[in-house]
Amino acid sequence: MLSFRKIAAGAAALSLAVALPFGASAHRAWMLPSSTVVSGDDVWVTVDAAISNDLFYFEHNAMPLDRIKAYAPDGSDVAIENGAKGRYRSTFDVHLTQKGTYKIAADMDGLFASYKLNGESKRWRGSADKLGEIPAAATEVKITEVQNRNEIFVTSGNPTDTVLKPGGKGLELQPVTHPNDLVAGEAGQFRFLLDGKPAAGVKVTVIPGGIRYRNRLNQMDLTADADGLVSINWPEPGMYWMQASIEDAAASAPRATQRRAGYVTTLEVMAP
Amino acid sequence: MRSFFPLVLTGIAVTPAAAQAADMQVTVNIPRLNVAEYHKPYVAIWVEGASLAKPTNLAVWYDVNLKKNEGAKWLRDMRQWWRKTGRTLNMPVDGISGATRAPGQHVLRFAEGKAPLGKPPAGSYELVVEAAREVGGRELLRIPFQWPPKSAQSLKAQGQSELGAIGLTLKP
Numbered sequence: 001m002l003s004f005r006k007i008a009a010g011a012a013a014l015s016l017a018v019a020l021p022f023g024a025s026a027h028r029a030w031m032l033p034s035s036t037v038v039s040g041d042d043v044w045v046t047v048d049a050a051i052s053n054d055l056f057y058f059e060h061n062a063m064p065l066d067r068i069k070a071y072a073p074d075g076s077d078v079a080i081e082n083g084a085k086g087r088y089r090s091t092f093d094v095h096l097t098q099k100g101t102y103k104i105a106a107d108m109d110g111l112f113a114s115y116k117l118n119g120e121s122k123r124w125r126g127s128a129d130k131l132g133e134i135p136a137a138a139t140e141v142k143i144t145e146v147q148n149r150n151e152i153f154v155t156s157g158n159p160t161d162t163v164l165k166p167g168g169k170g171l172e173l174q175p176v177t178h179p180n181d182l183v184a185g186e187a188g189q190f191r192f193l194l195d196g197k198p199a200a201g202v203k204v205t206v207i208p209g210g211i212r213y214r215n216r217l218n219q220m221d222l223t224a225d226a227d228g229l230v231s232i233n234w235p236e237p238g239m240y241w242m243q244a245s246i247e248d249a250a251a252s253a254p255r256a257t258q259r260r261a262g263y264v265t266t267l268e269v270m271a272p
Numbered sequence: 273m274r275s276f277f278p279l280v281l282t283g284i285a286v287t288p289a290a291a292q293a294a295d296m297q298v299t300v301n302i303p304r305l306n307v308a309e310y311h312k313p314y315v316a317i318w319v320e321g322a323s324l325a326k327p328t329n330l331a332v333w334y335d336v337n338l339k340k341n342e343g344a345k346w347l348r349d350m351r352q353w354w355r356k357t358g359r360t361l362n363m364p365v366d367g368i369s370g371a372t373r374a375p376g377q378h379v380l381r382f383a384e385g386k387a388p389l390g391k392p393p394a395g396s397y398e399l400v401v402e403a404a405r406e407v408g409g410r411e412l413l414r415i416p417f418q419w420p421p422k423s424a425q426s427l428k429a430q431g432q433s434e435l436g437a438i439g440l441t442l443k444p
Contacts, residue, residue, distance in 0.1 A: 035348075037348050037351075037354065037355075037359075038345075038348060039344055039345060039346070039347040039348035039354060039358065039359070040341065040342065040344040040345035040346075040347070041340065041341050041344060042340065042342075043345065155359075157359050157360075158359045158360050159359075181355065183355070270351050270355070271351060271410070272352070
């Protein structure tokens with residue numbers, strides 16, 4: 001049987017490019033779990049992961065599996081099982097053997113560079129230890145650190161918050177309302193953190209799924225307040241894609257002069 | 273807020289006051305549906321209100337007899353029940369869990385001071401009945417009421433799809 005790692009390795013090259021939630025590309029990266037709330041003793045979820053225009057249809061590219069990790073309610077790593085990458089989507093399973101809230105995350109921390117060499121504009125992507133690949137003769141070198149986080153939550157039994165604790169790097173979501181306890185007609189509240197501190201003024205976009213069968217995008221544009229808080233009034237039940245991004249000069253990597261931090265999650269809002 | 277059970281256990285149920293305990297009768301009609309694939313619905317019946325720390329479950333009907341408790345997999349389809357209390361319980365729960373019921377009228381009686389109703393403090397409540405059916409739909413009905421009842425009352429709600437008429441009869 002082809003191992004997950006082998007499949008993932010082939011996808012690694014693509015991953016930096018497709019995980020970018022902003023820039024010239026309007027494509028949206030998302031993970032969609034078969035359930036966000038599960039009951040019973042022997043439960044699994046299947047997750048689709050893709051980069052597409054519409055939500056949540058797979059019509060553009062599969063999301064690489066190599067960066068996807070799952071965390072159990074106690075914070076320990078959980079295996080991604082039955083991983084497979086198709087043309088338009090990737091899919092994998094997570095076996096939920098503990099009660100509580102799981103996190104499934106595709107994180108990326110890398111560098112993006114543009115420079116000129118012999119009058120030609122060049123672009124480069126990679127990690128900090130590969131910066132030497134940029135030729136010494138390059139001019140107008142501009143290096144941007146990119147920290148992206150794309151995560152979803154699944155709860156078996158009662159919701160817990162161990163996996164929701166922030167790590168203190170990049171843009172993160174610190175739920176006030178638990179992400180698996182959202183109901184249409186009740187406002188959901190979330191705090192965005194940048195490097196562990198309230199991300200005041202961060203722009204947040206929320207788009208309901210099912211775009212293909214309506215004319216309007218029904219996008220909600222929100223701005224976090226001074227405490228990094230946004231409050232979302234869910235108009236109806238369904239799956240929602242939420243994205244936040246911010247640019248600043250707080251790059252941690254060598255030679256990087258700016259930083260782009262992004263956060264994406266998929267949230268399920270239940271019928272009342 | 274105290275839950276019902278400690279009050280029951282402290283012996284209030286056997287005091288003279290309990291002789292005049294109010295009671296509650298819940299009638300649930302499960303409609304006979306003409307569909308290609310019919311499964312008996314999962315049904316949860318509970319009482320909620322601001323005077324209660326958490327809702328009081330009266331009955332949860334599901335596939336209790338499947339091997340390895342596999343019927344529990346679909347309990348979350350009763351979404352509001354699951355959110356309010358189901359997810360904190362280790363199903364099945366004695367005195368609350370029961371097998372799914374066939375279409376028809378089902379009558380349940382609950383006496384004040386006895387499990388599972390216990391002794392609710394005076395206040396405003398809602399009886400909630402939620403039904404979810406495999407490859408079918410979901411419906412949730414509410415009947416507001418005051419407890420303890422001052423007079424005999426008969427209250428009703430009418431379902432449209434997964435539930436038929438729901439009745440709540442209160443006796444002081």
